[in-house]
Amino acid sequence: MAGKPTLHYFNARGRMESIRWLLAAAGVEFEEKFIDTPDDLVKLRNDGSLMFQQVPMVEIDGMKLVQSRAILSYVAAKYNLYGKDIKERALIDMYTEGIADLNEMILLLPISPPDQKDAKITLIKDRTVNRYFPAFEKVLKSHGQDYLVGNTLSRADIQLVELLYSVEELDPSLLANFPLLKALKTRISNLPTVKKFLQPGSQRKPPGDEKSVEKARKIFKF
Amino acid sequence: MAGKPKLHYFNMRGRMESIRWLLAAAGEEFEEKFIDTPDDLKKLKKDGCLMFQQVPMVEIDGMKLVQSRAILNYIAAKYNLYGKDIKERALIDMYIEGVADLNEMIMLLPGCPRDQKDAKITQIKEKTTNRYFPAFEKVLKSHGQDYLVGNTLSRADIQLVELLYSVEELDSSLLANFPLLKALKTMISNLPTVKKFLQPGSQRKPPLDEKAIEEARKVWKF
Numbered sequence: 001m002a003g004k005p006t007l008h009y010f011n012a013r014g015r016m017e018s019i020r021w022l023l024a025a026a027g028v029e030f031e032e033k034f035i036d037t038p039d040d041l042v043k044l045r046n047d048g049s050l051m052f053q054q055v056p057m058v059e060i061d062g063m064k065l066v067q068s069r070a071i072l073s074y075v076a077a078k079y080n081l082y083g084k085d086i087k088e089r090a091l092i093d094m095y096t097e098g099i100a101d102l103n104e105m106i107l108l109l110p111i112s113p114p115d116q117k118d119a120k121i122t123l124i125k126d127r128t129v130n131r132y133f134p135a136f137e138k139v140l141k142s143h144g145q146d147y148l149v150g151n152t153l154s155r156a157d158i159q160l161v162e163l164l165y166s167v168e169e170l171d172p173s174l175l176a177n178f179p180l181l182k183a184l185k186t187r188i189s190n191l192p193t194v195k196k197f198l199q200p201g202s203q204r205k206p207p208g209d210e211k212s213v214e215k216a217r218k219i220f221k222f
Numbered sequence: 223m224a225g226k227p228k229l230h231y232f233n234m235r236g237r238m239e240s241i242r243w244l245l246a247a248a249g250e251e252f253e254e255k256f257i258d259t260p261d262d263l264k265k266l267k268k269d270g271c272l273m274f275q276q277v278p279m280v281e282i283d284g285m286k287l288v289q290s291r292a293i294l295n296y297i298a299a300k301y302n303l304y305g306k307d308i309k310e311r312a313l314i315d316m317y318i319e320g321v322a323d324l325n326e327m328i329m330l331l332p333g334c335p336r337d338q339k340d341a342k343i344t345q346i347k348e349k350t351t352n353r354y355f356p357a358f359e360k361v362l363k364s365h366g367q368d369y370l371v372g373n374t375l376s377r378a379d380i381q382l383v384e385l386l387y388s389v390e391e392l393d394s395s396l397l398a399n400f401p402l403l404k405a406l407k408t409m410i411s412n413l414p415t416v417k418k419f420l421q422p423g424s425q426r427k428p429p430l431d432e433k434a435i436e437e438a439r440k441v442w443k444f
């Protein structure tokens with residue numbers, strides 16, 4: 001298990017950001033090799049490094065892992081952020097998949113057709129305050145504990161807080177009526193590893209802008 | 223852990239079919255409660271059974287699990303179809319996520335606007351023969367073993383073979399140049415539990431035809 005993990009991706013959040021968050025929260029140092037040009041991606045493909053010709057790809061513990069869920073699950077299990085048994089893992093999975101659904105909508109916003117964008121934003125805000133935030137607030141209220149599952153920090157807490165920051169960037173008022181989510185956000189943000197990741201100069205990536213989306217379009221041809 | 227798992231979904235494949243395959247392959251009997259009308263779905267939502275107001279939902283071992291990946295992960299782990307350690311699980315996850323990506327395209331085909339359908343089918347066939355099938359054929363070739371991971375039956379084999387059947391329904395010629403995939407399909411199909419599931423009268427659901435889609439459109443107004 002020599003060396004730090006190496007992350008292969010575009011210099012943007014995209015589908016790699018959750019992996020960056022999780023590694024950082026787990027206190028794992030990692031390297032990044034950015035795909036800046038179409039040729040960079042061609043080279044990775046020609047080298048046979050990408051099982052399905054796609055990134056994210058993470059070199060870790062002698063494996064070249066693709067598929068963000070596979071990577072996240074491995075990292076979570078390795079660093080004991082995946083619950084203590086299969087029932088806890090089921091809850092964690094259920095929560096993180098809900099998070100992924102909302103995150104996917106936010107992730108794809110920059111590439112939605114301009115005439116659909118406002119409708120998409122309205123939908124995201126509606127789902128956030130009527131479906132997802134109430135569901136997670138309910139979980140925290142039901143057991144009154146500091147963490148979502150098993151009274152222990154897990155990937156669910158980290159991935160939810162990552163989402164809370166993304167939603168805040170979209171519209172900070174959305175979190176207003178969810179005191180337990182706000183408390184979780186504060187608590188997780190104050191963990192030493194997370195605090196460090198949230199500071200300028202870390203490997204956390206900024207939200208995408210028009211320019212970076214255009215660049216991605218050229219490389220990934222979408 | 224009393225009673226059989228109970229599956230809540232529409233009487234169709236959709237996002238529940240992989241769960242039916244996995245339970246069946248594991249030899250686990252299950253019950254199904256079909257959502258036939260909008261009122262059925264309303265009732266489930268009102269009863270607080272659906273964490274994110276969505277199905278699939280499976281009642282199993284005292285939990286009401288939603289999110290198909292959470293359900294599949296739980297079943298796979300419970301029935302030892304998830305590898306022997308976290309590295310095997312990483313490979314399995316990588317493979318099934320690729321399977322899920324292709325399956326998603328096929329699953330969404332019936333809901334595709336008529337004028338886009340041919341282009342989508344072409345894209346699916348191209349991805350099948352140029353990306354996904356070669357990737358899995360390569361895995362089997364690389365170790366020469368009967369199963370994808372760890373020389374042992376896992377969810378990866380079952381979910382891949384499920385996909386092979388779906389692809390065959392779309393176009394039976396696509397499997398032609400992949401002898402190891404064909405062999406895997408035959409072998410898995412001959413496992414007693416899978417063989418039973420593949421026979422008429424099982425809980426396996428048929429592919430959607432035009433008539434069923436029209437019916438669904440009327441009931442669900444889309």
